[in-house]
């Protein structure tokens with residue numbers, strides 16, 4: 176079996192569901208269930224005997240040690256993190272706590288367990304750390320896409336805390352020999368994405384008749400990858416990645432934010448037109464930019480393609496259509512995640528939004 180951390184969040188839950196569907200191995204899923212964790216996402220796995228959910232913190236060394244001793248996973252895949260840049264600007268401490276200290280404690284618990292394993296299990300063991308392209312900082316319009324040898328130049332509290340965690344993972348390999356792998360992925364989108372991130376926020380606000388807040392001039396560029404493709408990349412790296420190496424994961428889909436918002440509006444115009452027949456694009460509203468907003472991210476994922484034969488299955492066009500369709504078909508999931516905590520965040524970040 177494998178141990179997944181943060182498996183009730185957006186990417187972790189997609190990974191767990193795909194894993195249960197595509198393999199015969201069991202998963203122990205350790206998640207603290209912060210505002211971003213949602214057991215509803217895992218409802219289809221609740222009766223599956225191959226899925227063991229444990230609510231807890233990656234920073235709880237004794238809990239992690241107990242889970243490792245009890246279940247003896249062959250691998251740990253670490254998704255658990257505070258992941259939202261805007262939240263990291265309002266409250267960076269949680270990011271340092273989970274992403275830095277939590278990763279450190281998780282590494283220590285895993286190292287203690289791994290060191291005591293019999294040789295065969297020790298050799299086969301893997302610790303895969305899921306990270307982001309944001310650790311590389313920002314690019315100008317003409318810079319080359321990030322490769323694995325780019326300097327780390329994180330600019331937000333979120334990316335700085337993820338960069339710190341990547342460095343700890345690297346050091347635990349070089350110093351203690353822990354068999355680690357790291358993936359640095361671009362922006363994900365797809366089912367079960369918490370509606371405080373760009374794409375789900377735009378879908379949910381559009382349908383609710385609210386404004387679509389675009390930061391600054393909307394010309395910031397991100398590379399977008401469908402979440403299931405990120406999950407397949409992680410499985411591939413886990414299976415065949417070279418120990419101690421890092422792999423960039425991306426979708427070759429660089430797009431300015433405003434184009435993303437227009438694409439979402441056009442799909443909604445087609446699939447669920449407004450009652451008045453006007454376009455959802457009418458709801459777009461330019462708002463104050465994010466402080467320190469990185470202008471462009473772009474990922475060169477050739478290493479993963481060349482060495483491990485991975486390629487994304489979805490184009491942006493196919494993935495975004497599936498995503499909008501998923502949100503239209505899963506209004507109840509959306510309603511349920513829009514709890515008090517979600518509303519508090521929206522008020523804090525955007526002020527009272529026009530109804």
Ligand code: NAD
Pocket residue numbers: 180181182183184185186187205206207208209210211212213231232233234253254255256257258259273277305306307308337359360361362363364369
């Ligand atoms: P998310 O915020 O949706 O989910 C994070 C999950 O981790 C939640 O279920 C939360 O409850 C859990 N968690 C938080 N703190 C914890 C702790 N101390 N102990 C145990 N569980 C804890 O995030 P996501 O978008 O699914 O991202 C998952 C990972 O992928 C993160 O490490 C993130 O940095 C990385 N990543 C995300 C993206 C993206 O576009 N979303 C892109 C590249 C990399």
Ligand code: TYD
Pocket residue numbers: 259260261362371372373374376388389390391393395396397432465
């Ligand atoms: P986000 O989904 O928060 O991901 P990240 O900041 O990690 O890339 O944001 C994606 C882009 O969309 C980013 O450039 C910020 C922008 N954005 C908006 O313009 N409006 C919004 O309301 C949000 C949440 C994001």
